[in-house]
Amino acid sequence: MLELTDFFPIWDQLTTAQQKRLLDTVRPQSVNAGATIHNGSMDCTGLLLIQSGQLRAFITSPDGREITIYRLLDRDICLFSASCMIQSLQFDITVEAEKNTQFLRIPSDVYKQIMEESAVLANYTNQLMASRFSDVMWLVEQIMWKSFDQRLASFLLEEAALENTLTLKITHEAIANHLGTAREVVTRMLHYFQAEGMVKLTRGTIEIIDQVSLSRFEDVEK
Amino acid sequence: MLELTDFFPIWDQLTTAQQKRLLDTVRPQSVNAGATIHNGSMDCTGLLLIQSGQLRAFITSPDGREITIYRLLDRDICLFSASCMIQSLQFDITVEAEKNTQFLRIPSDVYKQIMEESAVLANYTNQLMASRFSDVMWLVEQIMWKSFDQRLASFLLEEAALENTLTLKITHEAIANHLGTAREVVTRMLHYFQAEGMVKLTRGTIEIIDQVSLSRFEDVEK
Numbered sequence: 001m002l003e004l005t006d007f008f009p010i011w012d013q014l015t016t017a018q019q020k021r022l023l024d025t026v027r028p029q030s031v032n033a034g035a036t037i038h039n040g041s042m043d044c045t046g047l048l049l050i051q052s053g054q055l056r057a058f059i060t061s062p063d064g065r066e067i068t069i070y071r072l073l074d075r076d077i078c079l080f081s082a083s084c085m086i087q088s089l090q091f092d093i094t095v096e097a098e099k100n101t102q103f104l105r106i107p108s109d110v111y112k113q114i115m116e117e118s119a120v121l122a123n124y125t126n127q128l129m130a131s132r133f134s135d136v137m138w139l140v141e142q143i144m145w146k147s148f149d150q151r152l153a154s155f156l157l158e159e160a161a162l163e164n165t166l167t168l169k170i171t172h173e174a175i176a177n178h179l180g181t182a183r184e185v186v187t188r189m190l191h192y193f194q195a196e197g198m199v200k201l202t203r204g205t206i207e208i209i210d211q212v213s214l215s216r217f218e219d220v221e222k
Numbered sequence: 223m224l225e226l227t228d229f230f231p232i233w234d235q236l237t238t239a240q241q242k243r244l245l246d247t248v249r250p251q252s253v254n255a256g257a258t259i260h261n262g263s264m265d266c267t268g269l270l271l272i273q274s275g276q277l278r279a280f281i282t283s284p285d286g287r288e289i290t291i292y293r294l295l296d297r298d299i300c301l302f303s304a305s306c307m308i309q310s311l312q313f314d315i316t317v318e319a320e321k322n323t324q325f326l327r328i329p330s331d332v333y334k335q336i337m338e339e340s341a342v343l344a345n346y347t348n349q350l351m352a353s354r355f356s357d358v359m360w361l362v363e364q365i366m367w368k369s370f371d372q373r374l375a376s377f378l379l380e381e382a383a384l385e386n387t388l389t390l391k392i393t394h395e396a397i398a399n400h401l402g403t404a405r406e407v408v409t410r411m412l413h414y415f416q417a418e419g420m421v422k423l424t425r426g427t428i429e430i431i432d433q434v435s436l437s438r439f440e441d442v443e444k
Contacts, residue, residue, distance in 0.1 A: 059359070061367040069362070088352035091359040115345060122344030123337060129348065130310035133355050137281070137313040140291070140358065143365055144402045145283040180366045 004104055007049045007077055013120040025110045030102045037081060037101075040092030044084030044108045050076045053101025054162070057093050058177070067180030069093060070135035073162075079128050082108040085115070086129075143180070151179055152189050153217045156199070156208060166208040226326055229271040229299055235342040247332045252324045259303060259323075262314030266306030266330040272298045275323025276384070279315050280399070289402030291315060292357035295384075301350050304330040307337070308351075365402070373401055374411050375439040378421070378430060388430040 004026050005011045011019065028051075031037060037055065038045040048055075055072040057080060072078050083089045085108050115121045142151055155178060159168050172186045179186070190206065193199045198214050200207040208214060226248050227233045233241065250273075253259060259277065260267040270277075277294040279302060294300050305311045307330050337344045364373055377400060381390050394408040401408070412428065415421045420436050422429040430436060 067366055086348060086352045088349045090356040117341055119339055119341040119344050122341050122348060126308060126344060126348050127310045129351055130308045134312040136358050140362060144289055
């Protein structure tokens with residue numbers, strides 16, 4: 001199991017007192033798939049160090065549509081669950097467990113205090129934010145320059161890689177919530193993929209039967 | 223004219239040596255409207271402190287379409303022109319002057335060095351990045367949840383506020399490059415706005431004649 005120190009390549013550059021404060025206050029926690037771990041109206045949850053499992057961060061439209069902003073796997077750090085630490089972050093993000101997830105939680109006030117005295121930790125946090133920033137810029141490029149069929153093809157291949165199987169157990173509704181669209185749009189495109197022989201749809205599953213065509217599809221420019 | 227210290231509310235918390243290093247290396251610079259100040263392939267330009275003028279940061283699609291990510295006005299700091307300081311930033315952004323612009327430039331290596339020793343400066347930089355992050359999240363929400371007519375209405379009202387006039391001198395092409403679409407799409411929607419009595423189009427200008435309807439338009443949900 002991953003430990004606190006595994007998440008901080010800069011651990012040795014913290015003072016003994018800082019290390020002790022982190023070690024004394026960090027708490028293991030686990031949540032079931034489907035649990036909401038953080039949202040705009042919740043208290044500042046803290047910094048989450050993912051030991052195992054999978055989280056997704058998403059935003060919601062005024063009428064309830066969702067789009068996934070990024071996903072976090074083991075070894076990742078969820079920074080925006082501690083967004084209260086950073087005043088200038090002016091947006092609401094929801095973080096939800098996609099799988100049963102185990103993580104270590106560092107209280108926001110403890111982390112913030114150390115960040116204020118340690119340039120090393122502040123700069124490391126900067127790098128974490130820059131990674132998430134890059135994820136969001138990637139998303140903007142996807143939304144702007146890719147057509148929906150390409151984004152769907154990419155998503156199916158990403159899921160297959162994450163789940164390590166070509167038979168995906170995922171609803172059309174869940175895919176729509178990842179990609180920021182309506183269920184019917186997903187269903188329509190999946191039927192087109194099926195007609196083209198790239199997937200096979202059965203109740204509750206999507207089987208990828210032509211990975212090569214699907215990845216070729218993904219590369220075409222809009 | 224704005225001075226170096228005006229850009230750093232945390233100035234007094236830097237050491238005298240750090241202040242001196244910044245004062246010794248900062249250089250005033252000015253560029254004409256239209257100049258490219260930074261792009262992915264250029265050297266790391268440095269941190270730019272905008273004294274007057276207007277910059278826009280945008281990304282470009284493989285086939286040359288553009289979309290504005292955010293704009294910077296006087297008192298703003300352009301951080302991504304010093305993106306080499308932050309390894310985890312994995313995207314290319316272009317920064318271009320929209321108006322004749324005067325700024326102070328701090329060399330990236332100087333800024334980085336001080337950031338590595340000063341928790342105060344590192345945390346301040348964090349806040350800068352968080353502000354830009356919030357801009358991008360706002361953009362994602364606009365692209366995802368707003369229809370194009372609403373985004374165009376918002377853009378025209380934003381321009382009118384920035385230029386302090388209801389008669390905008392801007393080409394349909396330039397608007398398309400802000401909003402990430404094709405010129406024809408902009409032209410078509412502007413003609414619709416004109417038919418609805420909200421704007422009046424003449425060669426090279428767009429006159430806003432019904433601000434109220436345009437702002438009402440902007441608020442409707444998709």
